[in-house]
Structure formats: C-alpha cells, structure tokens
Amino acid sequence: MALGHRTRAIVGSLAAVTALGALLTGCSTDxxxxxxxxxxxxxxxxxxxxxxxxxxxxxxxxxxxxxxxxxxxxxxxxxxxxxxxxxxxxxxxxxxxxxxxxxxxxxxxxxxxxxxxxxxxxxxxxxxxxxxxxxxxxxxxxxxxxSDAIMVPAGNPAGIKTLKDLCGRTVAVLTESTQDEALAALNTGECKAKPVTVTRFDTDADALAQVQAGKADAELTQWSTGAYNAKQVGSGDIFEVANTEVINPSPxxxxxxxxxxxxxxxxxxxxxxxxxxxxxxxxxxxxxxxxxxxxxxxxxxx
CATH class of the missing domain: 3.40.190.10 (Periplasmic binding protein-like II)
Incomplete structure (x- = not known):
C-alpha cells in the first residue's frame, strides 16, 4: 500500500513467551x-x-x-x-x-x-x-x-548504535512500513556510498526472525514494540534495542x-x-x- 505501514511484531501472550518460534502464531486474520x-x-x-x-x-x-x-x-x-x-x-x-x-x-x-x-x-x-x-x-x-528501534542480537556484536551504523549492512524490515521508508531515505542520503541491503517481509515477526537466524544484522521497527520483544522473547536474552537516541519520533x-x-x-x-x-x-x-x-x-x- 502506497500510504505505508506501521511495523508488525511477534504475536503471543506474556505467559507463553519462551522463544521466538513460539510467538509466530496468533488468531486468524479474518x-x-x-x-x-x-x-x-x-x-x-x-x-x-x-x-x-x-x-x-x-x-x-x-x-x-x-x-x-x-x-x-x-x-x-x-x-x-x-x-x-x-x-x-x-x-x-x-x-x-x-x-x-x-x-x-x-x-x-x-x-x-x-x-x-x-x-x-x-x-x-x-x-x-x-x-x-x-x-x-x-x-x-x-x-x-x-519512535523507531534498531533491533540487534543480544550483546550487539556489530556495535550498531545509530541509523548511520546500518550503512553497508543487511537490515530486515516490514514491507512498505515507515521504517522501510526510513531505510530508503538512508540509501539516498547518508548511506548513498555504502547502501543498506534492505530485506523486506510481510510481518515484523518474520523480519525479526532474520536477525535471530543471522541473516540480517538488524531490524528496524517501532520502539515500544522493539523494547517489548527485547524483554519478552525467550528469557529476554535474544535481542536488544541498539539505539539510545530517539529516531524518527511520531504520534x-x-x-x-x-x-x-x-x-x-x-x-x-x-x-x-x-x-x-x-x-x-x-x-x-x-x-x-x-x-x-x-x-x-x-x-x-x-
């Protein structure tokens, strides 16, 4: 949809959160x-x-x-x-x-x-x-x-802290989301010489799974959802939010x-x-x- 999307997140109840795979199912979309x-x-x-x-x-x-x-x-x-x-x-x-x-x-x-x-x-x-x-x-x-969150593996092995740190890296994102648009803007701006390889997915859960699988260096999502998933997926030791500065604030x-x-x-x-x-x-x-x-x-x- 040309109007863009908000990011998706992993589905599941707090009580059922034990691992990423356990969170990829929810109620029927219809x-x-x-x-x-x-x-x-x-x-x-x-x-x-x-x-x-x-x-x-x-x-x-x-x-x-x-x-x-x-x-x-x-x-x-x-x-x-x-x-x-x-x-x-x-x-x-x-x-x-x-x-x-x-x-x-x-x-x-x-x-x-x-x-x-x-x-x-x-x-x-x-x-x-x-x-x-x-x-x-x-x-x-x-x-x-x-605002937005840069999701990375726990421990942040690549040392990513800002959007500019994503230049030259593979980043997963929800297709046509506002975060997808932000990455496109990076590739025409700060990352023009060393563009981000953007991999797009239909759900935020699929995008985040790429980080866990080592197929993406990071995922760009919404801050509240990123912080929630960092705390709740597994024992809170699978992902973390890399950025400490506010990125793309929005109501x-x-x-x-x-x-x-x-x-x-x-x-x-x-x-x-x-x-x-x-x-x-x-x-x-x-x-x-x-x-x-x-x-x-x-x-x-x-």
Whole structure:
C-alpha cells in the first residue's frame, strides 16, 4: 500500500513467551471480536455521547474497528484467543466514555487503510503512525508518541548504535512500513556510498526472525514494540534495542475517514476526558508505556 505501514511484531501472550518460534502464531486474520467490558470503570458522559453522529447514539448502535493483532504491547492475542493490549484498553475506555459498542475485525495490516477507504470498517486502531501522507485520505486522533528501534542480537556484536551504523549492512524490515521508508531515505542520503541491503517481509515477526537466524544484522521497527520483544522473547536474552537516541519520533493515532468530523471530534473529546480523569495514565502504567504519554488529545498532530 502506497500510504505505508506501521511495523508488525511477534504475536503471543506474556505467559507463553519462551522463544521466538513460539510467538509466530496468533488468531486468524479474518476473525472478528466484539469488545468486552474493560478493566477500567469508565462511565458514559452524555455530553460527549451527544457528539456522535445521530445514528450512533442508539443503545443498539455498533461500529466496526479494523486492527491487526500481531503487535504487542499495543494489540496481541492472549491465551484465551482475545485481542488485548495497551491500545485495546485505551480504545475500550474512550468508547465506554461515549457509550458506543464496537466489533474488532482482525486483518492484515496492509489491508486496513483500504478497508477503511472502502467503508468496510468505520475506524482503525492498529498503532498506526500519524503521517502527512496518510492524512491525505484519513484523520487521526493521536493517543501516543513513539519512535523507531534498531533491533540487534543480544550483546550487539556489530556495535550498531545509530541509523548511520546500518550503512553497508543487511537490515530486515516490514514491507512498505515507515521504517522501510526510513531505510530508503538512508540509501539516498547518508548511506548513498555504502547502501543498506534492505530485506523486506510481510510481518515484523518474520523480519525479526532474520536477525535471530543471522541473516540480517538488524531490524528496524517501532520502539515500544522493539523494547517489548527485547524483554519478552525467550528469557529476554535474544535481542536488544541498539539505539539510545530517539529516531524518527511520531504520534500514533486512531484513524477515521477524512470528513468523518463527528466521529473524530467525539473520540478526541473522549480521549481527552480519560486523560483528564487519570484513566489514561493508569492504562499507560499498566502496560509500562508512560514514556510516550500525551497531555492533550490532538487531531492530525495538532
């Protein structure tokens, strides 16, 4: 997809994490899941509910939300086969504040925006980076700040620390991801004389497996996912995040079709409400993601 992708990650529950191979399976990509009651006690705010389009204020109203459940800690499949994670908890809380029910459709990440544009889903909650290119046809309600991670074998035998250190090396990446775009930019810039050999894969799990197999020197992925996998894969001694400097910072957001003003405004207001009452901070702390917290719920980075 020309609009680009966020990175994928290894799938699996925390309890089941024993090795990379054990994490490469998850729920079916064509599965659906209705939202359950979240752990957070979030009451409906009728003033915020009134911001929704009229047809979505009925008790029976339900929207369809596209996701891809292979991206811990944002979304992943637990041992019971449920899609869980930081973004799921956050979207639950915002939806509860609006009194709006929804159903997840789990699908390949590279189909999510197409499904949104075709009106087959009403929104996307998939740790998607809010970029200028995507804003051409979408509006983002931003909920988190993240950046990129250079994943290397534990011990960092090649001594990689920065993007420039990737020049002349083999780097695995998700096809057409924003990280893929970053590597392409390196090859026309700092690495022009000694380009990166970029190997592209359909999932972040496949890309990361190349590092473990010694077929790639590194993988470029999203920082929160890289840090999660560095801690959880195996006994936390298979991978590490090589960079200590922030690389390519970017907000992540829930995605709505351009022009769906009422939905965007409603979810922005609901997110701001759970920021203000402390629910947002509790969810961040639960998932050890407080480092990327926002103080204001923004739309399209503004």
């Amino acid at each position: 599965s659906t899941q209705a939202a359950e009651d979240s752990d957070q006690a979030v009451e409906v705010d009728e003033n915020l509910r009134a911001l929704l389009p009229g047809e979505l204020r009925a008790e029976s109203a339900r929207i369809t939300v596209g996701t891809e459940s292979g991206y811990p800690p944002f979304e992943y499949t637990n041992e019971a086969g449920r899609i869980v994670g930081f973004e799921i908890d956050l979207f639950d809380a915002a939806s509860d504040r609006l009194g709006l029910k929804y159903t997840f459709h789990d699908m390949p990440f590279d189909s999510l925006l197409d499904e949104l544009y075709a009106s087959n889903v009403d929104a996307v909650a998939a740790a998607m980076s809010d970029t200028a290119e995507r804003r051409v046809d979408s509006d983002f309600v931003d909920y988190y700040n993240d 992540l957001g829930w995605v709505f079709p351009t022009g769906d003003v009422e939905m965007v405004r409603a979810y922005q207001a609901a997110l701001q409400s759970i920021i203000d009452d402390g629910t947002y901070a509790e969810i961040l702390e639960k998932h050890d993601l407080s480092v990327g917290a926002l103080e204001k719920a923004t739309v399209n980075g503004q």
